[in-house]
Amino acid sequence: MRQPQWYKSSRSDNAGNCVEVAGNLPGVVLVRDSKDPSGPALTFTPEAWRSLVTHLHRAPVD
Structure with missing residues (x-):
């Protein structure tokens, strides 16, 4: 089994x-x-992750 390769968010x-x-x-x-x-x-x-990221990009920032 492959191990996860973790990347820190930008x-x-x-x-x-x-x-x-x-x-x-x-x-x-x-x-x-x-x-x-x-x-x-x-x-x-992967589909749910793309959907979440897309939604967050569109969300207004306070």
């Missing part, structure tokens, strides 16, 4: 508010808090 800040994403596994995208790498990860289908 939107992460220097205050420790970081999200890491692994998209190298077939049929799944994993998302975790970089401060807790052994903790739980959210699991998305």
Whole structure:
């Protein structure tokens, strides 16, 4: 089984508010808090992940 290759989000800040994403596994995208790498990860289908990212890009920023 392949291991996830984690990448830190380009939107992460220097205050420790970081999200890491692994998209190298077939049929799944994993998302975790970089401060807790052994903790739980959210699991998305690639389609659901694309939909979420698209929605977030369109959301207004306060």
